[in-house]
Amino acid sequence: MKKRSYQQYCPLAAGLDVIGERWTFLIVRELLISPKRYKDLLEGLVGIGTNLLSKRLKTLVKAGLVEQAVLPPPAASTVYQLTDRGRDLEETVLALNRWGLQFLGEKQPMTLSRPEWSLIAVKAAFRPEKAEDINLCCEWQIDDFIFYIHVHAGHLKIASGKATTPIAQVTTNGETLEALVFGKRSLKETITSPHFKITGSGLSVLRLLQTVFHEKSATFPETRGKASPKRSAKKKRVPTLSSRRV
Amino acid sequence: MKKRSYQQYCPLAAGLDVIGERWTFLIVRELLISPKRYKDLLEGLVGIGTNLLSKRLKTLVKAGLVEQAVLPPPAASTVYQLTDRGRDLEETVLALNRWGLQFLGEKQPMTLSRPEWSLIAVKAAFRPEKAEDINLCCEWQIDDFIFYIHVHAGHLKIASGKATTPIAQVTTNGETLEALVFGKRSLKETITSPHFKITGSGLSVLRLLQTVFHEKSATFPETRGKASPKRSAKKKRVPTLSSRRV
DNA sequence: CCGGATCCGTAACGATACTG
DNA sequence: CAGTATCGTTACGGATCCGG
Numbered sequence: 001m002k003k004r005s006y007q008q009y010c011p012l013a014a015g016l017d018v019i020g021e022r023w024t025f026l027i028v029r030e031l032l033i034s035p036k037r038y039k040d041l042l043e044g045l046v047g048i049g050t051n052l053l054s055k056r057l058k059t060l061v062k063a064g065l066v067e068q069a070v071l072p073p074p075a076a077s078t079v080y081q082l083t084d085r086g087r088d089l090e091e092t093v094l095a096l097n098r099w100g101l102q103f104l105g106e107k108q109p110m111t112l113s114r115p116e117w118s119l120i121a122v123k124a125a126f127r128p129e130k131a132e133d134i135n136l137c138c139e140w141q142i143d144d145f146i147f148y149i150h151v152h153a154g155h156l157k158i159a160s161g162k163a164t165t166p167i168a169q170v171t172t173n174g175e176t177l178e179a180l181v182f183g184k185r186s187l188k189e190t191i192t193s194p195h196f197k198i199t200g201s202g203l204s205v206l207r208l209l210q211t212v213f214h215e216k217s218a219t220f221p222e223t224r225g226k227a228s229p230k231r232s233a234k235k236k237r238v239p240t241l242s243s244r245r246v
Numbered sequence: 247m248k249k250r251s252y253q254q255y256c257p258l259a260a261g262l263d264v265i266g267e268r269w270t271f272l273i274v275r276e277l278l279i280s281p282k283r284y285k286d287l288l289e290g291l292v293g294i295g296t297n298l299l300s301k302r303l304k305t306l307v308k309a310g311l312v313e314q315a316v317l318p319p320p321a322a323s324t325v326y327q328l329t330d331r332g333r334d335l336e337e338t339v340l341a342l343n344r345w346g347l348q349f350l351g352e353k354q355p356m357t358l359s360r361p362e363w364s365l366i367a368v369k370a371a372f373r374p375e376k377a378e379d380i381n382l383c384c385e386w387q388i389d390d391f392i393f394y395i396h397v398h399a400g401h402l403k404i405a406s407g408k409a410t411t412p413i414a415q416v417t418t419n420g421e422t423l424e425a426l427v428f429g430k431r432s433l434k435e436t437i438t439s440p441h442f443k444i445t446g447s448g449l450s451v452l453r454l455l456q457t458v459f460h461e462k463s464a465t466f467p468e469t470r471g472k473a474s475p476k477r478s479a480k481k482k483r484v485p486t487l488s489s490r491r492v
Numbered sequence: 493c494c495g496g497a498t499c500c501g502t503a504a505c506g507a508t509a510c511t512g
Numbered sequence: 513c514a515g516t517a518t519c520g521t522t523a524c525g526g527a528t529c530c531g532g
Contacts, residue, residue, distance in 0.1 A: 008292075011367055089345060103257075
Protein backbone atom coordinates (compact mmCIF):
# COMPACT_ATOMS: atom_id res chain seq x y z
CA MET A 1 0.00 0.00 0.00
CA LYS A 2 2.85 2.37 0.74
CA LYS A 3 4.32 3.95 -2.32
CA ARG A 4 7.98 3.53 -3.07
CA SER A 5 9.78 6.82 -2.72
CA TYR A 6 13.35 8.05 -2.50
CA GLN A 7 12.50 10.11 0.58
CA GLN A 8 15.03 12.77 -0.27
CA TYR A 9 14.55 16.49 0.09
CA CYS A 10 15.86 17.19 -3.41
CA PRO A 11 14.00 18.45 -6.46
CA LEU A 12 15.52 15.78 -8.67
CA ALA A 13 14.44 12.98 -6.36
CA ALA A 14 11.01 14.57 -5.92
CA GLY A 15 10.58 14.72 -9.67
CA LEU A 16 11.72 11.15 -10.11
CA ASP A 17 9.23 10.03 -7.50
CA VAL A 18 6.56 11.27 -9.89
CA ILE A 19 7.81 10.34 -13.35
CA GLY A 20 10.79 8.12 -12.64
CA GLU A 21 9.05 4.77 -12.86
CA ARG A 22 9.17 2.52 -15.83
CA TRP A 23 7.16 3.61 -18.92
CA THR A 24 6.10 6.94 -17.46
CA PHE A 25 8.42 9.05 -19.59
CA LEU A 26 7.28 7.25 -22.69
CA ILE A 27 3.64 7.89 -21.87
CA VAL A 28 4.48 11.57 -21.59
CA ARG A 29 6.27 11.38 -24.93
CA GLU A 30 3.18 9.91 -26.56
CA LEU A 31 0.97 12.64 -25.18
CA LEU A 32 3.46 15.34 -26.11
CA ILE A 33 2.93 14.33 -29.71
CA SER A 34 -0.83 14.42 -29.47
CA PRO A 35 -3.71 13.51 -27.16
CA LYS A 36 -4.45 9.82 -27.39
CA ARG A 37 -7.01 7.26 -26.46
CA TYR A 38 -6.25 4.41 -24.10
CA LYS A 39 -5.97 2.01 -26.96
CA ASP A 40 -3.63 4.26 -28.93
CA LEU A 41 -1.29 4.39 -25.96
CA LEU A 42 -1.43 0.65 -25.56
CA GLU A 43 -0.50 0.14 -29.19
CA GLY A 44 2.23 2.76 -29.13
CA LEU A 45 3.87 1.29 -26.05
CA VAL A 46 4.29 -2.34 -26.94
CA GLY A 47 5.02 -4.46 -23.90
CA ILE A 48 3.55 -2.24 -21.23
CA GLY A 49 0.62 -4.43 -20.26
CA THR A 50 -2.81 -2.94 -19.83
CA ASN A 51 -2.86 -3.02 -16.05
CA LEU A 52 0.36 -1.07 -15.80
CA LEU A 53 -0.79 1.53 -18.32
CA SER A 54 -3.95 1.98 -16.33
CA LYS A 55 -2.01 2.38 -13.11
CA ARG A 56 0.43 4.88 -14.62
CA LEU A 57 -2.36 6.99 -16.08
CA LYS A 58 -4.10 7.14 -12.74
CA THR A 59 -0.90 8.24 -11.08
CA LEU A 60 -0.31 10.87 -13.73
CA VAL A 61 -3.84 12.20 -13.41
CA LYS A 62 -3.53 12.36 -9.64
CA ALA A 63 -0.24 14.22 -9.97
CA GLY A 64 -1.92 16.72 -12.24
CA LEU A 65 0.17 15.99 -15.32
CA VAL A 66 -2.53 14.37 -17.41
CA GLU A 67 -6.27 14.86 -17.73
CA GLN A 68 -9.05 13.16 -19.60
CA ALA A 69 -10.95 15.05 -22.23
CA VAL A 70 -13.91 14.33 -24.46
CA LEU A 71 -13.47 15.12 -28.10
CA PRO A 72 -16.32 17.10 -29.66
CA PRO A 73 -18.90 15.11 -31.64
CA PRO A 74 -19.08 13.28 -33.90
CA ALA A 75 -15.77 11.69 -32.83
CA ALA A 76 -16.87 11.70 -29.21
CA SER A 77 -14.13 9.56 -27.80
CA THR A 78 -12.35 10.23 -24.54
CA VAL A 79 -8.67 10.91 -24.73
CA TYR A 80 -5.82 11.53 -22.36
CA GLN A 81 -3.93 14.76 -22.76
CA LEU A 82 -1.24 16.65 -20.93
CA THR A 83 -2.02 19.50 -18.58
CA ASP A 84 0.19 22.57 -18.51
CA ARG A 85 2.17 20.99 -15.73
CA GLY A 86 2.64 17.90 -17.81
CA ARG A 87 3.66 19.89 -20.84
CA ASP A 88 6.38 21.49 -18.72
CA LEU A 89 8.15 18.16 -19.02
CA GLU A 90 8.94 18.90 -22.64
CA GLU A 91 12.22 20.56 -21.77
CA THR A 92 13.32 17.45 -19.89
CA VAL A 93 12.12 15.09 -22.59
CA LEU A 94 14.02 17.00 -25.24
CA ALA A 95 17.19 17.06 -23.17
CA LEU A 96 16.95 13.33 -22.58
CA ASN A 97 16.19 12.80 -26.25
CA ARG A 98 19.32 14.68 -27.28
CA TRP A 99 21.42 12.72 -24.84
CA GLY A 100 19.97 9.36 -25.76
CA LEU A 101 20.65 9.84 -29.44
CA GLN A 102 24.19 8.49 -29.04
CA PHE A 103 22.85 5.14 -27.86
CA LEU A 104 20.62 4.68 -30.83
CA GLY A 105 22.46 2.17 -32.97
CA GLU A 106 21.33 0.74 -36.24
CA LYS A 107 17.80 -0.48 -36.20
CA GLN A 108 17.57 -4.09 -35.11
CA PRO A 109 14.91 -6.35 -36.55
CA MET A 110 13.15 -6.60 -33.19
CA THR A 111 12.99 -2.91 -32.38
CA LEU A 112 9.79 -1.07 -33.11
CA SER A 113 9.63 2.32 -34.74
CA ARG A 114 7.03 4.94 -35.49
CA PRO A 115 7.38 8.11 -37.51
CA GLU A 116 5.90 10.01 -34.57
CA TRP A 117 9.05 9.49 -32.53
CA SER A 118 10.84 11.59 -35.09
CA LEU A 119 8.76 14.66 -34.26
CA ILE A 120 10.27 14.76 -30.80
CA ALA A 121 13.72 14.30 -32.23
CA VAL A 122 13.19 17.19 -34.63
CA LYS A 123 12.13 19.43 -31.81
CA ALA A 124 15.12 18.32 -29.77
CA ALA A 125 17.51 19.08 -32.59
CA PHE A 126 16.06 22.48 -33.36
CA ARG A 127 18.39 25.39 -32.62
CA PRO A 128 16.46 28.68 -32.47
CA GLU A 129 19.55 30.84 -32.82
CA LYS A 130 20.28 29.30 -36.20
CA ALA A 131 16.77 29.80 -37.51
CA GLU A 132 16.22 33.47 -36.87
CA ASP A 133 15.96 34.37 -40.52
CA ILE A 134 14.12 31.28 -41.65
CA ASN A 135 10.41 31.44 -42.30
CA LEU A 136 8.61 28.53 -43.91
CA CYS A 137 6.03 25.86 -43.50
CA CYS A 138 6.47 22.42 -45.02
CA GLU A 139 4.39 19.30 -44.90
CA TRP A 140 5.72 15.78 -44.57
CA GLN A 141 4.01 12.60 -45.59
CA ILE A 142 5.38 9.31 -44.29
CA ASP A 143 3.18 6.51 -45.53
CA ASP A 144 -0.20 7.58 -44.15
CA PHE A 145 1.24 9.69 -41.38
CA ILE A 146 1.25 13.43 -42.06
CA PHE A 147 2.86 16.21 -40.08
CA TYR A 148 4.14 19.69 -40.70
CA ILE A 149 7.06 21.86 -39.66
CA HIS A 150 6.50 25.57 -39.30
CA VAL A 151 9.46 27.81 -38.58
CA HIS A 152 8.85 31.47 -37.97
CA ALA A 153 11.01 34.08 -36.25
CA GLY A 154 13.26 31.55 -34.61
CA HIS A 155 10.32 29.58 -33.32
CA LEU A 156 9.40 26.03 -34.26
CA LYS A 157 5.93 24.57 -34.47
CA ILE A 158 5.71 20.91 -35.32
CA ALA A 159 2.60 18.80 -35.08
CA SER A 160 0.79 15.93 -36.68
CA GLY A 161 -1.83 16.71 -39.27
CA LYS A 162 -1.91 18.71 -42.49
CA ALA A 163 -0.45 22.17 -42.80
CA THR A 164 -2.69 25.02 -43.86
CA THR A 165 -0.42 26.70 -46.40
CA PRO A 166 2.73 24.67 -46.90
CA ILE A 167 5.38 26.10 -49.17
CA ALA A 168 6.76 22.63 -49.84
CA GLN A 169 5.82 19.01 -49.41
CA VAL A 170 8.08 16.09 -48.67
CA THR A 171 7.15 12.48 -49.27
CA THR A 172 9.33 9.74 -47.90
CA ASN A 173 9.23 6.61 -45.79
CA GLY A 174 9.86 6.03 -42.13
CA GLU A 175 13.29 4.56 -42.56
CA THR A 176 14.56 7.55 -44.52
CA LEU A 177 13.00 10.03 -42.14
CA GLU A 178 14.59 8.33 -39.15
CA ALA A 179 17.98 8.13 -40.81
CA LEU A 180 17.81 11.85 -41.49
CA VAL A 181 16.47 12.98 -38.14
CA PHE A 182 18.62 10.66 -36.05
CA GLY A 183 21.74 11.65 -37.96
CA LYS A 184 22.39 8.21 -39.36
CA ARG A 185 22.74 9.44 -42.89
CA SER A 186 24.03 12.66 -44.36
CA LEU A 187 21.67 15.19 -45.87
CA LYS A 188 23.16 14.55 -49.27
CA GLU A 189 22.54 10.84 -49.05
CA THR A 190 19.01 11.49 -47.96
CA ILE A 191 17.95 13.86 -50.69
CA THR A 192 19.40 11.69 -53.40
CA SER A 193 17.52 8.67 -52.15
CA PRO A 194 14.77 7.40 -54.43
CA HIS A 195 12.48 7.33 -51.40
CA PHE A 196 12.79 11.05 -50.81
CA LYS A 197 10.73 13.44 -52.91
CA ILE A 198 10.16 17.15 -52.54
CA THR A 199 7.52 19.17 -54.34
CA GLY A 200 7.24 22.92 -54.07
CA SER A 201 10.06 25.06 -52.78
CA GLY A 202 12.51 22.28 -52.08
CA LEU A 203 15.44 24.60 -51.67
CA SER A 204 14.01 26.27 -48.59
CA VAL A 205 13.45 22.88 -47.01
CA LEU A 206 17.04 21.91 -47.66
CA ARG A 207 18.22 25.15 -46.15
CA LEU A 208 16.11 24.45 -43.11
CA LEU A 209 17.49 20.96 -42.66
CA GLN A 210 21.01 22.18 -43.23
CA THR A 211 21.09 25.07 -40.82
CA VAL A 212 18.63 24.18 -38.13
CA PHE A 213 19.64 20.71 -37.15
CA HIS A 214 22.78 19.36 -35.62
CA GLU A 215 25.32 18.41 -38.23
CA LYS A 216 26.69 15.78 -35.91
CA SER A 217 28.44 12.77 -37.28
CA ALA A 218 26.44 10.45 -35.06
CA THR A 219 29.05 8.38 -33.28
CA PHE A 220 27.64 5.12 -32.07
CA PRO A 221 30.65 3.10 -30.94
CA GLU A 222 29.83 -0.18 -29.26
CA THR A 223 26.22 0.59 -28.46
CA ARG A 224 25.00 -2.88 -29.23
CA GLY A 225 28.30 -4.74 -29.29
CA LYS A 226 28.18 -6.44 -25.92
CA ALA A 227 31.88 -7.18 -25.62
CA SER A 228 34.05 -4.30 -26.70
CA PRO A 229 37.36 -5.62 -27.98
CA LYS A 230 39.82 -4.01 -25.57
CA ARG A 231 37.79 -3.17 -22.54
CA SER A 232 40.45 -2.12 -20.09
CA ALA A 233 39.10 -2.62 -16.62
CA LYS A 234 42.05 -0.64 -15.38
CA LYS A 235 41.42 2.25 -13.08
CA LYS A 236 42.30 5.61 -14.45
CA ARG A 237 44.90 7.48 -12.49
CA VAL A 238 43.72 10.92 -11.71
CA PRO A 239 46.38 13.64 -11.84
CA THR A 240 44.82 16.30 -9.65
CA LEU A 241 41.37 16.57 -8.26
CA SER A 242 40.13 20.14 -8.13
CA SER A 243 37.32 19.58 -5.69
CA ARG A 244 37.99 17.69 -2.54
CA ARG A 245 35.86 14.87 -1.35
CA VAL A 246 32.73 15.44 0.69
CA MET B 247 20.03 -12.92 -18.27
CA LYS B 248 18.30 -10.88 -20.92
CA LYS B 249 18.17 -7.20 -20.17
CA ARG B 250 14.85 -5.43 -20.01
CA SER B 251 14.58 -2.91 -22.82
CA TYR B 252 11.89 -0.82 -24.44
CA GLN B 253 12.94 -2.05 -27.86
CA GLN B 254 11.97 1.21 -29.53
CA TYR B 255 13.90 3.00 -32.22
CA CYS B 256 13.63 6.34 -30.45
CA PRO B 257 16.38 8.38 -28.78
CA LEU B 258 14.30 8.91 -25.67
CA ALA B 259 13.67 5.21 -25.24
CA ALA B 260 17.30 4.43 -26.01
CA GLY B 261 18.42 6.88 -23.35
CA LEU B 262 15.99 5.51 -20.83
CA ASP B 263 17.27 2.02 -21.49
CA VAL B 264 20.59 3.26 -20.15
CA ILE B 265 19.71 5.57 -17.27
CA GLY B 266 15.99 4.99 -16.80
CA GLU B 267 16.17 2.40 -14.08
CA ARG B 268 15.65 3.11 -10.44
CA TRP B 269 18.44 5.00 -8.61
CA THR B 270 20.52 5.59 -11.72
CA PHE B 271 19.71 9.27 -12.06
CA LEU B 272 20.53 9.81 -8.41
CA ILE B 273 23.89 8.10 -8.78
CA VAL B 274 24.64 10.49 -11.63
CA ARG B 275 23.57 13.39 -9.43
CA GLU B 276 25.98 12.30 -6.73
CA LEU B 277 28.86 12.06 -9.16
CA LEU B 278 27.89 15.33 -10.79
CA ILE B 279 28.61 16.99 -7.45
CA SER B 280 31.95 15.30 -7.01
CA PRO B 281 33.73 11.97 -7.50
CA LYS B 282 32.88 9.58 -4.71
CA ARG B 283 33.90 6.32 -3.18
CA TYR B 284 31.61 3.32 -3.07
CA LYS B 285 30.85 3.92 0.55
CA ASP B 286 30.06 7.59 0.03
CA LEU B 287 27.52 6.66 -2.59
CA LEU B 288 26.01 4.05 -0.33
CA GLU B 289 25.59 6.61 2.45
CA GLY B 290 24.28 9.30 0.15
CA LEU B 291 21.65 7.03 -1.36
CA VAL B 292 19.90 5.62 1.66
CA GLY B 293 17.84 2.58 0.79
CA ILE B 294 19.61 1.49 -2.35
CA GLY B 295 21.12 -1.71 -1.04
CA THR B 296 24.70 -2.61 -1.74
CA ASN B 297 24.01 -5.19 -4.41
CA LEU B 298 21.96 -2.79 -6.47
CA LEU B 299 24.52 -0.01 -6.22
CA SER B 300 27.18 -2.42 -7.38
CA LYS B 301 25.02 -3.52 -10.29
CA ARG B 302 24.19 0.03 -11.34
CA LEU B 303 27.80 1.12 -11.23
CA LYS B 304 28.82 -1.79 -13.40
CA THR B 305 26.14 -0.90 -15.92
CA LEU B 306 27.21 2.74 -15.90
CA VAL B 307 30.84 1.83 -16.39
CA LYS B 308 29.96 -0.49 -19.25
CA ALA B 309 27.88 2.23 -20.87
CA GLY B 310 30.85 4.57 -20.64
CA LEU B 311 29.23 7.09 -18.33
CA VAL B 312 31.32 6.38 -15.25
CA GLU B 313 34.91 5.32 -14.69
CA GLN B 314 37.01 4.39 -11.72
CA ALA B 315 39.96 6.52 -10.75
CA VAL B 316 42.68 6.36 -8.16
CA LEU B 317 43.28 9.49 -6.15
CA PRO B 318 46.91 10.53 -5.88
CA PRO B 319 48.70 9.62 -2.64
CA PRO B 320 48.46 9.96 0.25
CA ALA B 321 44.67 9.66 -0.04
CA ALA B 322 45.05 6.75 -2.44
CA SER B 323 41.46 5.63 -2.50
CA THR B 324 39.59 4.60 -5.59
CA VAL B 325 36.61 6.69 -6.57
CA TYR B 326 33.92 6.63 -9.20
CA GLN B 327 33.66 9.66 -11.44
CA LEU B 328 31.75 10.69 -14.53
CA THR B 329 33.24 10.50 -17.98
CA ASP B 330 32.54 13.22 -20.51
CA ARG B 331 29.63 11.23 -21.78
CA GLY B 332 28.26 10.96 -18.28
CA ARG B 333 28.74 14.65 -17.67
CA ASP B 334 26.61 15.32 -20.74
CA LEU B 335 23.70 14.27 -18.59
CA GLU B 336 23.94 17.50 -16.66
CA GLU B 337 21.56 19.29 -18.98
CA THR B 338 18.94 16.61 -18.42
CA VAL B 339 19.49 16.50 -14.68
CA LEU B 340 19.08 20.25 -14.42
CA ALA B 341 15.91 20.22 -16.49
CA LEU B 342 14.47 17.47 -14.34
CA ASN B 343 15.57 19.32 -11.24
CA ARG B 344 13.77 22.46 -12.32
CA TRP B 345 10.63 20.52 -13.12
CA GLY B 346 10.67 18.49 -9.93
CA LEU B 347 10.92 21.57 -7.74
CA GLN B 348 7.14 21.98 -7.73
CA PHE B 349 6.71 18.60 -6.08
CA LEU B 350 9.04 19.39 -3.23
CA GLY B 351 6.70 20.09 -0.35
CA GLU B 352 7.71 20.99 3.14
CA LYS B 353 10.34 18.75 4.59
CA GLN B 354 8.82 15.73 6.28
CA PRO B 355 10.49 14.21 9.33
CA MET B 356 11.35 11.06 7.41
CA THR B 357 12.91 12.67 4.35
CA LEU B 358 16.66 12.92 4.21
CA SER B 359 18.52 15.99 3.09
CA ARG B 360 22.07 16.99 2.32
CA PRO B 361 23.45 20.41 1.54
CA GLU B 362 25.04 18.94 -1.58
CA TRP B 363 21.65 18.57 -3.24
CA SER B 364 21.41 22.33 -3.17
CA LEU B 365 24.38 22.74 -5.47
CA ILE B 366 22.46 21.09 -8.27
CA ALA B 367 19.44 23.24 -7.55
CA VAL B 368 21.56 26.39 -7.70
CA LYS B 369 22.94 25.37 -11.05
CA ALA B 370 19.46 24.59 -12.28
CA ALA B 371 18.14 27.96 -11.22
CA PHE B 372 21.00 29.93 -12.73
CA ARG B 373 20.00 32.16 -15.64
CA PRO B 374 23.05 33.23 -17.64
CA GLU B 375 21.27 36.07 -19.40
CA LYS B 376 20.59 37.74 -16.07
CA ALA B 377 24.16 37.44 -14.88
CA GLU B 378 26.05 39.02 -17.72
CA ASP B 379 27.32 41.94 -15.67
CA ILE B 380 27.89 40.05 -12.45
CA ASN B 381 31.37 39.04 -11.43
CA LEU B 382 32.05 37.61 -8.02
CA CYS B 383 33.15 34.63 -6.03
CA CYS B 384 31.60 33.78 -2.69
CA GLU B 385 32.14 30.93 -0.29
CA TRP B 386 29.42 29.15 1.65
CA GLN B 387 29.79 27.19 4.83
CA ILE B 388 26.96 24.90 5.89
CA ASP B 389 27.98 23.14 9.08
CA ASP B 390 31.18 21.44 7.97
CA PHE B 391 30.30 21.42 4.30
CA ILE B 392 31.95 24.15 2.23
CA PHE B 393 31.33 25.17 -1.34
CA TYR B 394 31.75 28.22 -3.50
CA ILE B 395 29.89 30.05 -6.23
CA HIS B 396 31.87 31.80 -8.90
CA VAL B 397 30.05 33.92 -11.46
CA HIS B 398 32.01 35.45 -14.29
CA ALA B 399 30.85 36.77 -17.65
CA GLY B 400 27.50 35.08 -17.51
CA HIS B 401 29.08 31.79 -16.56
CA LEU B 402 28.58 29.87 -13.33
CA LYS B 403 31.09 27.68 -11.56
CA ILE B 404 29.92 25.96 -8.45
CA ALA B 405 31.76 23.22 -6.62
CA SER B 406 32.45 21.82 -3.21
CA GLY B 407 35.59 22.95 -1.45
CA LYS B 408 37.06 26.30 -0.49
CA ALA B 409 37.26 29.22 -2.89
CA THR B 410 40.64 30.71 -3.67
CA THR B 411 39.77 34.40 -3.42
CA PRO B 412 36.20 34.84 -2.23
CA ILE B 413 34.86 38.36 -2.02
CA ALA B 414 32.30 37.29 0.56
CA GLN B 415 31.55 34.42 2.87
CA VAL B 416 28.17 33.10 3.94
CA THR B 417 27.61 30.94 6.96
CA THR B 418 24.26 29.28 7.48
CA ASN B 419 22.66 25.92 8.13
CA GLY B 420 21.21 23.35 5.79
CA GLU B 421 17.63 24.20 6.51
CA THR B 422 18.08 27.87 5.63
CA LEU B 423 20.08 27.09 2.53
CA GLU B 424 17.42 24.70 1.28
CA ALA B 425 14.61 27.14 1.98
CA LEU B 426 16.45 29.77 -0.02
CA VAL B 427 17.52 27.61 -2.92
CA PHE B 428 14.25 25.71 -3.23
CA GLY B 429 12.23 28.91 -3.09
CA LYS B 430 10.46 28.06 0.13
CA ARG B 431 11.30 31.36 1.76
CA SER B 432 11.77 34.83 0.37
CA LEU B 433 15.20 36.38 0.14
CA LYS B 434 14.21 38.93 2.76
CA GLU B 435 13.16 36.28 5.22
CA THR B 436 16.40 34.45 4.63
CA ILE B 437 18.81 37.29 5.15
CA THR B 438 17.10 38.42 8.31
CA SER B 439 17.29 34.96 9.79
CA PRO B 440 19.61 34.59 12.77
CA HIS B 441 21.09 31.51 11.05
CA PHE B 442 22.25 33.50 8.06
CA LYS B 443 25.47 35.50 8.30
CA ILE B 444 27.47 37.24 5.62
CA THR B 445 30.98 38.56 5.97
CA GLY B 446 32.74 40.54 3.28
CA SER B 447 30.90 42.14 0.41
CA GLY B 448 27.43 41.03 1.38
CA LEU B 449 25.72 43.38 -1.01
CA SER B 450 27.14 41.70 -4.08
CA VAL B 451 25.93 38.34 -2.81
CA LEU B 452 22.45 39.71 -2.31
CA ARG B 453 22.46 41.14 -5.79
CA LEU B 454 23.53 37.77 -7.14
CA LEU B 455 20.76 35.93 -5.31
CA GLN B 456 18.24 38.53 -6.35
CA THR B 457 18.94 38.69 -10.04
CA VAL B 458 20.28 35.32 -10.93
CA PHE B 459 17.77 32.94 -9.43
CA HIS B 460 14.13 32.42 -10.11
CA GLU B 461 11.98 34.66 -7.97
CA LYS B 462 9.24 32.09 -8.14
CA SER B 463 6.61 31.95 -5.45
CA ALA B 464 7.05 28.19 -5.13
CA THR B 465 3.55 26.86 -5.52
CA PHE B 466 3.18 23.45 -3.96
CA PRO B 467 -0.55 22.83 -3.89
CA GLU B 468 -1.52 19.35 -2.77
CA THR B 469 1.88 17.77 -3.22
CA ARG B 470 1.62 15.65 -0.11
CA GLY B 471 -2.08 15.96 0.59
CA LYS B 472 -3.24 12.59 -0.59
CA ALA B 473 -6.91 13.43 -0.91
CA SER B 474 -7.46 16.80 -2.46
CA PRO B 475 -10.77 18.18 -1.25
CA LYS B 476 -12.67 18.62 -4.47
CA ARG B 477 -11.01 16.24 -6.87
CA SER B 478 -13.37 16.33 -9.81
CA ALA B 479 -13.02 13.10 -11.70
CA LYS B 480 -15.01 14.71 -14.45
CA LYS B 481 -13.66 14.65 -17.92
CA LYS B 482 -12.78 17.97 -19.39
CA ARG B 483 -14.65 18.87 -22.52
CA VAL B 484 -12.27 19.88 -25.20
CA PRO B 485 -13.43 22.74 -27.45
CA THR B 486 -11.36 22.16 -30.55
CA LEU B 487 -8.43 19.92 -31.15
CA SER B 488 -5.90 21.48 -33.44
CA SER B 489 -4.06 18.33 -34.36
CA ARG B 490 -5.99 15.31 -35.43
CA ARG B 491 -5.50 11.91 -33.99
CA VAL B 492 -2.87 9.56 -35.30
C1' DC C 493 36.95 -0.37 7.89
C1' DC C 494 36.33 -0.60 2.88
C1' DG C 495 34.51 -2.71 -1.36
C1' DG C 496 31.93 -5.47 -2.63
C1' DA C 497 29.26 -10.60 -3.31
C1' DT C 498 25.47 -13.81 -1.79
C1' DC C 499 21.04 -14.91 -0.14
C1' DC C 500 16.16 -14.23 0.35
C1' DG C 501 11.52 -12.03 1.21
C1' DT C 502 8.70 -8.57 -1.01
C1' DA C 503 7.06 -5.35 -4.40
C1' DA C 504 6.85 -4.22 -9.22
C1' DC C 505 6.30 -5.67 -13.74
C1' DG C 506 4.42 -8.33 -18.09
C1' DA C 507 1.27 -11.46 -20.33
C1' DT C 508 -3.12 -13.29 -20.64
C1' DA C 509 -7.84 -13.70 -19.60
C1' DC C 510 -11.95 -11.58 -18.41
C1' DT C 511 -15.85 -7.83 -17.74
C1' DG C 512 -18.97 -3.57 -18.27
C1' DC D 513 -13.23 0.20 -26.39
C1' DA D 514 -11.62 0.91 -21.71
C1' DG D 515 -10.28 -0.89 -18.55
C1' DT D 516 -10.06 -4.89 -14.08
C1' DA D 517 -8.41 -9.44 -12.26
C1' DT D 518 -5.16 -13.00 -11.95
C1' DC D 519 -0.74 -15.00 -11.87
C1' DG D 520 4.11 -16.27 -13.08
C1' DT D 521 8.50 -13.78 -13.45
C1' DT D 522 11.76 -10.23 -12.61
C1' DA D 523 13.68 -6.45 -10.03
C1' DC D 524 14.39 -4.36 -5.87
C1' DG D 525 15.66 -3.83 -0.69
C1' DG D 526 17.64 -5.43 3.58
C1' DA D 527 20.69 -8.34 5.83
C1' DT D 528 24.60 -11.06 6.24
C1' DC D 529 29.02 -12.66 4.90
C1' DC D 530 33.82 -12.38 3.04
C1' DG D 531 38.48 -11.06 1.21
C1' DG D 532 41.92 -7.27 1.38
